[in-house]
Amino acid sequence: MTPTDHFAAEFVESFPSPLTPGVLYVSTKYSMTVHLCACGCGGEVAVKLAPARYRVVFDGNISLSPSVAATALPCNSHYFITRGEVDWHRQLSARQTERVRAADQRAVAAQRADFEPGWPVRLLRRLRGRA
Known part of the structure; x- marks a missing residue:
């Protein structure tokens, strides 16, 4: 897989299998987002949405904050998704x-x-x- 530099939002009730690269799936039913890691490793990144943890903003483009730190994956990727764009940061x-x-x-x-x-x-x- 190749790295992803942009994410599009797809609002779903449940998550599809397989996931599509470059798509940030958002389930309000489960208060979760899931996407394939932006580095292209193919790892699945699941994020629980909660006021004390993560927030999604959708204004035509998708933003996820704070940053995604895929420390459970071998790639250890660290990035922000802001208005659909991937902003890379150094690994933790x-x-x-x-x-x-x-x-x-x-x-x-x-x-x-x-x-x-x-x-x-x-x-x-x-x-x-x-x-």
């Missing part, structure tokens, strides 16, 4: 990868803490469970 070291993962876990934990129900809601849930 093992230490940088660990920092990014730790920061991601902290962001998710902070977001979940913001949505924890207060004591009145928890009490009501317990009472309904007994009724």
Whole structure:
């Protein structure tokens, strides 16, 4: 496969098999995106969409932020997809990868803490469970 320098969006309910190079598949049903790695290695990159993690913007062109760091793939590619264009960045070291993962876990934990129900809601849930 050859490297991809541009992605087009395709909104789907479920993901096709096989995937097409240069297509960023977006499933709102599963809050996920999937695409073949831009380097051309053929690896599948799946991204969970969530406010604390990734966002998709579609304005006729597709953007995915923050960057894609394919650290689980042998290629270890690192790039942004902005308005459909691939913007390459240097690969992340093992230490940088660990920092990014730790920061991601902290962001998710902070977001979940913001949505924890207060004591009145928890009490009501317990009472309904007994009724």
